Amino acid sequence: MNTSQDTIYAQACENISDFQFDEKVAGVFNDMIRRSVPGYGQIIKTLGDLADKYVTPDSRVYDLGCSLGAATLSIRRNIGSRNCTIVAVDNSESMIGRCQENLGAYVSDTPVDLICGDIRDINIENASMVVLNFTMQFLAPKDRESLLNNIYQGLKPGGILVLSEKLNFEDDSVQSLLDDLHLDFKRSNGYSELEISQKRSSLEHVMKPDTLHQHEVRLKEQGFKHFNVWFQCFNFASMVAIK
Numbered sequence: 001m002n003t004s005q006d007t008i009y010a011q012a013c014e015n016i017s018d019f020q021f022d023e024k025v026a027g028v029f030n031d032m033i034r035r036s037v038p039g040y041g042q043i044i045k046t047l048g049d050l051a052d053k054y055v056t057p058d059s060r061v062y063d064l065g066c067s068l069g070a071a072t073l074s075i076r077r078n079i080g081s082r083n084c085t086i087v088a089v090d091n092s093e094s095m096i097g098r099c100q101e102n103l104g105a106y107v108s109d110t111p112v113d114l115i116c117g118d119i120r121d122i123n124i125e126n127a128s129m130v131v132l133n134f135t136m137q138f139l140a141p142k143d144r145e146s147l148l149n150n151i152y153q154g155l156k157p158g159g160i161l162v163l164s165e166k167l168n169f170e171d172d173s174v175q176s177l178l179d180d181l182h183l184d185f186k187r188s189n190g191y192s193e194l195e196i197s198q199k200r201s202s203l204e205h206v207m208k209p210d211t212l213h214q215h216e217v218r219l220k221e222q223g224f225k226h227f228n229v230w231f232q233c234f235n236f237a238s239m240v241a242i243k
């Protein structure tokens, strides 16, 4: 996978436009997400382990907001020959083009249906595993419930949703502590104060994190029987919900 360095916010800019998954971001995304999201590598690896445990023969796996295909690749590597199809969806053409190349670099028995489209328009069917790895936070909050309902309806009994998200916290002291630890993580990965603050502005209207409580309540309302956080580092968490 491409590892060009993310310098998108390195130069001072007068008008910071809203963050978009455009050609520029897609070209550096692998580096950007690894230097910005603590635990990303561990989460990608564990998605493969979870797939080995939950993906049943003749079912489908959905990777919603697949970006460059890291989650799909990890899952595909771990499920061997189960007569499954992975449906990988992203609405950024730049991401999908690169994702296609990344998937093509490995041979596998598991076909991937790569769709350039909106995850709100995808019908989920016969799914044993659905992955939303840091994608739902970019959807308008009003659209989150119906997306999760669509996922719940399309999951087989015993099927798993893995939902990774940046979190907000009700307690202001906890919010600023975990925010600060995340900022230190970005600094230690070589981002300057300018890069950090310009990216923060660009994400302000685009990425709307929920609290853990909001996630739990919404998932339980859909009918998910089991819920927990399986990973958290600072203000980034990955949750599992099982039907």
Ligand SMILES: Nc1ncnc2c1ncn2[C@@H]1O[C@H](C[S@+](CC[C@H]([NH3+])C(=O)[O-])CC(=O)[O-])[C@@H](O)[C@H]1O
Binding pocket: 021, 033, 064, 065, 066, 067, 068, 069, 070, 071, 089, 090, 091, 092, 095, 117, 118, 119, 120, 132, 133, 134, 135, 138, 139
């Ligand atoms: N409505 C939408 N429909 C389709 N795609 C969307 C939509 N909104 C956003 N996206 C896509 O969701 C992805 C979010 S990145 C996911 C990382 C990946 N899961 C990974 O495991 O590497 C997370 C991040 O950058 O923090 C982008 O590729 C968007 O184009």
Ligand SMILES: O=C(O)C(=O)Cc1ccccc1
Binding pocket: 032, 033, 036, 037, 166, 199, 203
């Ligand atoms: O960079 C950040 O501050 C984030 O919150 C995570 C992120 C990672 C990659 C793209 C957009 C947001």
